[in-house]
Amino acid sequence: MLIAMAGLPAAGKSSIARGVGGTLSAAVVSVDPIEAALRRSIDRSQPTGLAAYLVAEAVADGILALGQTVIVDAVNAVEPARGQWRALAARHRVRLAVIEVVCSSPDLHRKRLEERDRGIEGLDEPTWADVERVRAEYEPWTDRHLVLDSVADLPANIKRALEFIAGLR
Structure with missing residues (x-):
């Protein structure tokens, strides 16, 4: 199965992904450390977002x-x-589970963002302005998702995510 996490920066995706991954013994491929590694290896002024997604896809492809x-x-x-992610799941003939994480409290979301330091060398933590920019570009999901x-x-x-995944299997 391919499980795609989604949501704004600092919404809580990674914490849930780690919890679900640990329970299912599933690999968790995170785009942020990949992007950081790319930034460490090239001129930092170059865009790395798309490249990080493509590397994550290649890694996920090998795992699937x-x-x-x-x-x-x-x-x-x-x-x-x-x-x-839809295309990758289709290539491997596996189910795609989409889990979108939101934080309904803007104050809590901002506090979490401002207090976090993931220690990912080569990647600056996003600012609240960055989150607001992504929010403005964020498209509604049309797929069935949790x-x-x-x-x-x-x-x-984590329990709700696992129940959703079990219902798709």
């Missing part, structure tokens, strides 16, 4: 080829990114 479940942890704000609100506690969200 082994018959294993993979979780892609990325913002997935626009249709081209989403189509990429929406989790990260205001709820993490174990409850």
Whole structure:
């Protein structure tokens, strides 16, 4: 199965992805560390977002080829990114589970963003202005998907995600 996480930066995608991945023994492929590695290897002024998604797709492709479940942890704000995961799932004839994470409290979302330091060398943490820019570009999902609100506690969200995934299998 291919599980695509989606949502604004600092909404809580990675925490849920790690919890689900640990429970399912599924690999979690996160775009942010890939983008950071690309930035460390090239001129930092060059755009790396699309390249990071393509590398994540290549890694996920290899994992799916082994018959294993993979979780892609990325913002997935626009249709081209989403189509990429649909096509990958179709190539491997596996189910695609889409889990969108939101944070319904702007104050909590901003606090989490401003307090986090993931320690990803080569990648600056996004600012609230960056989140607002992504929010303005974020397209509504049309696929069947689960929406989790990260205001709820993490174990409850992981449980809901696992139930949604089990219902798709």
